[in-house]
Amino acid sequence: MAIEVRIPTILRNLTGGEKAVEGKGGTLDELFGDLDSRHPGLRDRLVDDKGLRKFVNVYLNDEDVRFLGGLEAAVSDGDNVTILPAVAGG
Template identity: 50%
Template sequence: MPVFVSVPTLLRSYTHGSKRVQAQGQTVREVVEDLERCYPGIRQRLMDEQQLHRFINLYLNDEDIRFLDNLDTAVSDHDELTLLHAVAGGAR
């Protein structure tokens, strides 16, 4: 079952410049693992061994997975998973 993943600019070097890719899985965790199989190195930018990095936000159909079942959130055919990489900075 394909899930569509929107990739932020900061991570597109892993997806060969693609801003939207497809991945397979029944949970968000499985989708991340499939992304790693297709785009080696992307997983370490998203999470450590067991959880998301604090500066990574994942939205499933516009809902933050942290308010659902986190990485164990179930996904369905043609769901939209949006990766957001927090960027800090600005004027002092």
């Protein structure tokens, strides 16, 4: 068992076209670090030095991780993570 992470269209160039990839870790931060080791550049698209980037939505089992502690949110095997760029503009 691992954690399944759904990748948005615009980042699939980093996953060889894969719609979903698997990773491991005890927190979202560790999970992104693990994914970045196989898909270099992925973490930087999602995270900056202040935490999750403002216009990237990350969901853990369908809940917005901003309400679950952001990068510190606990994750475990069998969880589902979905990444979706915000749809926004002016």
